[in-house]
């Protein structure tokens with residue numbers, strides 16, 4: 091498997107000026123290591139302030155680690171190869187309004203292409219393809235304030251896809267959306283992954299998104315608390331709850347049921363799994 | 376009142392004027408503003424007015440809509456006319472009643488200046504009515520391109536303009552939201568002395584500024600990660616195309632100047 095990105099013992103602190111102008115630095119990331127392979131979907135979870143966004147910023151080279159190394163596409167990320175690396179990845183942030191640069195949908199999608207000096211004919215083609223991938227072709231000439239939050243995020247994804255990136259990072263890209271918008275965006279990312287084998291890093295509080303991932307990285311106070319498949323991670327129910335994370339609804343229900351003496355078999359991540367076990371419960375006796 | 380104002384507004388359409396290249400329209404308006412000062416007699420002002428009406432017809436803008444939208448400007452024009460009537464004291468006296476005297480020259484000057492003003496407002500309004508702000512920005516950027524040699528940051532200015540235009544509706548929504556939030560907390564903007572009202576605006580402006588700065592910061596990050604590093608080596612998605620009709624605009628201008636030169640005193 092081809093390595094897409096990795097971090098090796100990365101530590102990072104923001105320098106914050108406290109009263110009395112003594113520089114205190116708190117570690118936003120503390121000895122973080124992980125490797126991401128081609129085609130994987132990595133979900134990063136953790137409560138507020140656990141360092142998830144900091145991790146994303148280091149990956150895309152907005153800041154450099156205080157110590158440790160960030161590797162992208164098997165090369166160490168540095169000032170020299172920064173722009174080249176950025177042209178191979180896309181990132182979508184939380185606020186749909188604050189990342190819409192162009193005055194219309196197609197201008198916004200073209201923005202990264204313009205910056206990278208892509209010739210005009212190629213640009214027109216790529217913009218159209220990218221909009222097709224996120225199902226926004228009907229809105230090419232729309233202005234941002236005439237779009238819903240979900241649509242704006244889809245445009246942001248198209249803007250990232252236009253460069254044909256190898257890695258897509260979503261930093262809570264769905265957290266400001268209503269359930270429908272969230273669904274739309276997740277559907278698109280799911281589709282992209284099966285169709286073009288895109289590697290995805292999604293930072294999220296949404297459990298449905300976590301369940302879609304191949305691997306989960308749980309962050310706590312700047313450290314990687316644990317990593318594993320969603321199933322493995324959610325086995326550690328009490329530990330997750332102790333750092334302030336929610337468990338999926340189905341998992342909580344099945345745990346409560348077990349506590350009250352209903353002898354359920356497996357661990358249920360999704361409501362569907364739980365319902366399936368429940369309605370066949372008496373047959374299997 | 377403000378909704379009806381059409382100065383600076385863009386109304387999408389498909390007339391020949393709408394479809395013209397923004398560069399030719401901008402150039403034309405710029406040259407027209409200079410040419411207006413050539414007019415100095417009845418015939419030349421009539422030519423100007425006739426030409427403007429012709430452009431309005433070409434742009435397929437309903438005269439009623441224009442008149443309605445320009446009402447405040449029309450008041451201003453009427454006011455200029457009155458000033459000239461009362462304060463220019465040259466030529467024969469046309470009308471006299473008690474202390475009011477209206478002179479021939481006053482009437483003539485008043486009408487001429489009003490027509491000049493009206494024609495300028497109409498032509499620039501037609502420009503903005505038929506050209507989207509973003510096209511105007513594109514046009515300006517290309518027209519000003521030669522000035523890059525003089526270290527004028529043309530690309531940056533154009534980008535600033537287009538981003539500001541893009542954020543106007545967003546910030547309007549935001550203002551509305553903050554206003555409602557403050558109203559719900561008992562803030563009162565519509566009563567009280569002027570001082571009290573100004574004070575009531577502060578809690579509105581502060582959050583607006585804070586959020587605008589936050590947005591600016593986010594936007595800068597979003598631009599950087601998408602590879603923006605200034606105008607160097609950038610290609611453009613929006614392409615302007617100069618058509619025969621755009622050359623036609625310039626020819627029309629030359630003809631207009633020729634006619635003006637011929638009929639003026």
Ligand SMILES: Nc1ncnc2c1ncn2[C@@H]1O[C@H](COP(=O)(O)OP(=O)(O)OP(=O)(O)O)[C@@H](O)[C@H]1O
Nearest residue numbers: 104105106118136137138139140141142143144145
């Ligand atoms: N610009 C900054 N300057 C100083 N400290 C910062 C800055 N940004 C984040 N921090 C601090 O770094 C730590 C990690 O923040 P980070 O934004 O990475 O958290 P997060 O996991 O993304 O949280 P959230 O879920 O709220 O987005 C926090 O303690 C935060 O206070």
Ligand SMILES: [Mg+2]
Nearest residue numbers: 142143144262
């Ligand atoms: Mg964050």
